Amino acid sequence: MPVSAEAAALHPGFADPVFDAQRLFRAVLDAMSHPGRIVQLSDLPDAPLPLNRTAAAVCLTLADFDTPLWIDDQSAAAEAARRHLRFHCGCSLPEAHGEAVFAVATDPTTLPPLASFAQGSDEYPDRSATIVLQVDRLSNQAGVTLSGPGIEHKTALDAGPLPTDFWEQVRANGTLFPRGVDLVFAAADRLAALPRSIRVEV
Amino acid sequence: MSDGTYNFAYLDEQTKRMIRRSILKAVAIPGYQVPFASREMPMPYGWGTGGVQVTAGIIGPDDVLKVIDQGADDTTNAISIRKFFVRTTGVKTTEQTDEASIVQTRHRIPETALSDKQILVYQVPIPEPLRFLEPRETETRKMHALSEYGLMHVKLYEDIATHGHIATTYDYPVKVNGRYVTDPSPTPKFDNPKMDRMPALQLFGAGREKRIYAIPPYTEVKSLDFDDHPFEIQTWDAACALCNARDSFLDEVIIDDRGGRMFVCSDTDFCTARQAEGHVGPMAGTLPGSASEEVADGVG
Numbered sequence: 001m002p003v004s005a006e007a008a009a010l011h012p013g014f015a016d017p018v019f020d021a022q023r024l025f026r027a028v029l030d031a032m033s034h035p036g037r038i039v040q041l042s043d044l045p046d047a048p049l050p051l052n053r054t055a056a057a058v059c060l061t062l063a064d065f066d067t068p069l070w071i072d073d074q075s076a077a078a079e080a081a082r083r084h085l086r087f088h089c090g091c092s093l094p095e096a097h098g099e100a101v102f103a104v105a106t107d108p109t110t111l112p113p114l115a116s117f118a119q120g121s122d123e124y125p126d127r128s129a130t131i132v133l134q135v136d137r138l139s140n141q142a143g144v145t146l147s148g149p150g151i152e153h154k155t156a157l158d159a160g161p162l163p164t165d166f167w168e169q170v171r172a173n174g175t176l177f178p179r180g181v182d183l184v185f186a187a188a189d190r191l192a193a194l195p196r197s198i199r200v201e202v
Numbered sequence: 203m204s205d206g207t208y209n210f211a212y213l214d215e216q217t218k219r220m221i222r223r224s225i226l227k228a229v230a231i232p233g234y235q236v237p238f239a240s241r242e243m244p245m246p247y248g249w250g251t252g253g254v255q256v257t258a259g260i261i262g263p264d265d266v267l268k269v270i271d272q273g274a275d276d277t278t279n280a281i282s283i284r285k286f287f288v289r290t291t292g293v294k295t296t297e298q299t300d301e302a303s304i305v306q307t308r309h310r311i312p313e314t315a316l317s318d319k320q321i322l323v324y325q326v327p328i329p330e331p332l333r334f335l336e337p338r339e340t341e342t343r344k345m346h347a348l349s350e351y352g353l354m355h356v357k358l359y360e361d362i363a364t365h366g367h368i369a370t371t372y373d374y375p376v377k378v379n380g381r382y383v384t385d386p387s388p389t390p391k392f393d394n395p396k397m398d399r400m401p402a403l404q405l406f407g408a409g410r411e412k413r414i415y416a417i418p419p420y421t422e423v424k425s426l427d428f429d430d431h432p433f434e435i436q437t438w439d440a441a442c443a444l445c446n447a448r449d450s451f452l453d454e455v456i457i458d459d460r461g462g463r464m465f466v467c468s469d470t471d472f473c474t475a476r477q478a479e480g481h482v483g484p485m486a487g488t489l490p491g492s493a494s495e496e497v498a499d500g501v502g
Contacts, residue, residue: 001284022262025222029260032229033403033418034318062226064219101223112387122347126227126236149232149379150418152401178381182230197379198417 008092009080011147013060013088014149020045024061028184031193036146036155037137038192048080050106054186056084059115062130063102072107081106100129107161108133114169117181123135123179128196135159140189148198159185167202174199204292211258212290215239221259221414222502228416234346234376235413237330250283252410253306253446254324259417260321260405261287266294268302271394273310273451273468281307297471309372313472314449316402318419320389326408327501329415330383331375351383354426362431369438386423392435392451397423440465443485445476462479 015021021041022068027039040047047056050062063069069091071081099102105111111133143158144167158167172185173180173196182194194200204210211218216238224238253463261267266497269289271280275297283306284295296302299314306323316322329336332342335353345351352473354375354486363370374391376385385392387406397404405418417423441448443464450472452465469474477486 002422019220019263021215022210022260025218026260026262029222029403032226033416062219062223064216066220067223086395089281123343124229124237125234125391126224128227130226150229152420178231178234181227182298197230197232 003021011080011084014045014057014105015043020057021061022030024057025114027191027194028043028058028061031184031191032148034196035148035150035194035198036140036157036192038140038190041189043192044189048084048132049187050078051081051084051104052106052134052186052188054189054191055106055134056081057134058184058191059085059102059104060088063091065090067101067131068094068099070094070097070103072097072103072105072110078106086179092108096128103129105130105131105133108166109133111163111166114173114181117174118178119176122179126195128179128181130182130184132184133159133162134188135185135187136161138185138192145201146194146198147201150195151198157194159187159192167200170194170200171202205289208290208495209257210263210291211261211287212244213241213255213258217255218259221255222439224414225256225259225416227478228401228405228414229418232417232421233382233384237412237413240409240412244419245282245286247410250306250325252309252407252411252414253308253323253409254283254286254407255409256323256405256407257287257304257306258290259295260323262289263291263293265303266296266301268296268299268305268471269307270305270310270469271308272453273312273472274470283453290430298475299471306422309388309390310468311389311396311452313469314475315396318401318403320402322400322404324389324401324404324406326385326387326413327410328373329385329387329406329408329413331373331383331409346382349381351377351426354383355428356362357429358428362428368427368433370433374433377426377427379421380424382427384415384417384423384441390436390451391425391433394423394425394433395435398423399423409501435459438465442467442473442476444483445473445481445486446483447473447476447481452490486501 031039044053044057117129118149137160144157185192224236227235228475269284271277299312308325377461425433450467453468
C-alpha cells in the first residue's frame with residue numbers, strides 16, 4: 001500500500017506503548033511525589049520541533065481523547081508537532097489555553113499567566129491544568145527553595161529560561177490551594193515536577 | 203509468566219491513562235478524593251477493586267508485589283489479588299515487606315517501616331470520612347471545599363460524652379497536610395502514627411465509590427483529637443504468643459471452646475521474621491500442626 005508523504009513524515013510514538021507509557025508514568029509519578037527531584041529518563045522516541053523529547057513523551061503517556069491539549073506554538077512551523085500529538089494521543093488541540101487539561105510551553109518565556117489556565121474549583125480542584133514547561137536548564141544547584149508534601153526537608157530547584165515573574169506566579173498559585181495548576185519541567189532526558197501544594201522561597 | 207490473553211495488568215491503556223491522571227492530581231492535592239471512572243473488575247466490589255485498579259495503573263514488569271489482607275499474606279483476599287497480578291503481569295511477588303516495591307493492603311500498614319522507594323496502595327471501602335455524618339455528596343463536597351470539619355469533632359466529642367474517651371478504634375479520621383480530613387481506610391488507629399511523614403508514597407483506591415486519593419511522602423498526617431483528650435493508640439497486656447513482640451498490632455484468636463485464646467501479630471511477615479530471628483513467644487510450638495505438638499500435648 002502506498003504511504004502518503006504526510007504519514008511518512010510522522011515521527012514514531014513509543015516503541016512499546018504499554019511498557020514505555022508505564023515507565024514514563026512512574027517517572028512522572030516519582031517527580032510529582034518528590035517535588036524538585038530530577039528524574040532521569042532514557043530511550044525516549046524522537047519528537048518533531050518545537051517539542052522536545054521529554055515533553056512529547058509526557059504527552060504520549062498521559063494525553064488522549066479525554067484531555068484537550070494546548071501547545072503554545074500555533075505557527076505553521078509547529079504543524080508537525082501538532083500532527084504528532086493529534087495522531088499519537090488522539091487529543092484535541094484547542095487554541096484557547098484556558099480549555100486545556102494539559103498544556104505544553106515550548107517557549108516558557110512567553111507563557112500566559114498561570115492564573116489564566118484552568119484552576120479547578122473549590123469543590124473539584126482536580127479539574128485543573130497540568131502545564132509542561134520545556135526548559136534548557138534544570139538542576140538542584142541554587143535557584144528557589146521548595147518545601148512541602150513530598151520533600152523531607154528542603155530542596156533547591158533551578159530551571160530556565162522562564163518568565164521574569166515566574167516564581168512570583170508560582171507562589172500566588174500556591175496560595176490558591178487546593179485550587180491551582182501543577183507544573184512539569186521537561187529538559188533533555190530528565191524532568192522535575194512542582195505541584196500546587198509546594199511552598200516556594202525565592 | 204503472564205497470561206497473554208490479557209493486556210499487561212488487565213486494564214486497557216486508555217483506562218490506565220485515566221487512572222494515572224487521577225493519581226497525579228491526587229498526589230498534587232494531598233488528601234483530596236479525586237473522582238475516577240472506576241471499571242468493572244473480575245472480582246466483586248468490596249474485594250479491593252479500587253486498590254487493584256490503582257496497582258494496575260502503576261505496576262511495571264520490574265516491580266515486586268506484596269499483597270496483604272489484615273496484615274496477613276495468606277488470607278483469601280490477599281492470595282486472590284496476588285494471583286490476579288501474577289496471571290496478568292507476571293511480576294515477582296514476595297511476602298517480605300522490605301523486598302516489595304509495591305505493597306497493596308487491606309486494613310493494615312506493615313509493621314516494618316517502608317522506604318521512599320516503595321508505594322503503599324490501600325483498598326478503601328468508604329473513602330469519604332464524613333459520609334456517616336452527612337449522606338449527601340453535594341454537602342460533603344462543600345464541607346471539604348470550605349474546610350468545614352466541625353461535625354467530625356462533634357462526633358469525636360460525642361464519643362467522649364458517651365464513653366469517657368474517644369471510642370473510635372479504626373477508620374480514625376486524619377488531617378493531611380493541615381487541609382483535608384481524610385479517611386485512612388479501615389486500618390486500626392494503631393497504624394495512624396505510621397502514616398505521618400511516611401517516606402513511602404501512599405495511594406488509596408475506592409472502586410465502588412470511584413475515588414482515588416493520595417498522601418505524598420514526608421507529609422504531615424495528624425489524627426484528630428482534643429487538647430484534653432489527645433489521640434492514643436491501642437495497647438495490649440499480652441505479648442505476641444508466637445514471637446513475643448510487644449510493639450505490634452495483635453489479633454485475638456479463639457483457640458478452643460473452653461475460653462482459650464491467644465494474641466498473635468496481625469502482620470504475618472513481621473511475626474515470621476521475628477521467629478526466624480529466635481524470638482519465642484509463650485505459645486510458640488504448642489499449636490496443632492507445629493513440630494512440637496506432641497510435646498505440648500504431653501505437658502497439657
